[in-house]
Amino acid sequence: MKYAIPVLLLLLTIAAFFGVARGKFASFGIPQFMLRILVVLPLLISGIALHFLHAGAVASMIPPIFPARNFLAVFTGILEVAGAIGLFVPRLRRPASFCIASMMVVIIPANIYVAGRTIEGVTMPSIAVRTAMQIVYIVLVLLAGYGIPGRNSTLENS
Secondary structure, X not given: OOOHHHHHHHHHHHHHHHHHHOOOEEOOHHHHHHHHHHHHHHXXXXXXXXXXXXXXXXXXXXXXXXXXXHHHHHHHHHHHXXXXXXXXXXXXXXXXXXHHHHHHHHOHHHHHHHOOXXXXXXXXXXXXXXXXXXHHHHHHHHHHHHXXXXXXOOOOOO
């Protein structure tokens, strides 16, 4: 049950974003570009500095039920970097945004597994705090990739 509620909340966040949009999204120019930079920074820092350079520490955050934890640590780092790059490629922006949001749902078991533990001197946030952080991040990533939901676009591919 401790996994079900956070996963459900994250899935509902994504569903609500697209439900409000009803297929309409409005780009919001320079602020949207700046938001892309803001949401890309943690992906690049985490992907490179943690998943690649400290893969063992990241692997230790993955619940033991998952096989090949070192592979998963590096693979999710690759996905984070690819998603970050994709947010700046116009044809890939929306798919990248959706994939990053989906990845936030997929990685929640690792965040729940390490909640409250100390990994390499850093105390991991509680399940409630981490879920709230990921809800906010998902919304920001979707705004960065899609734009404001429920409005017709007035700006071209900003």
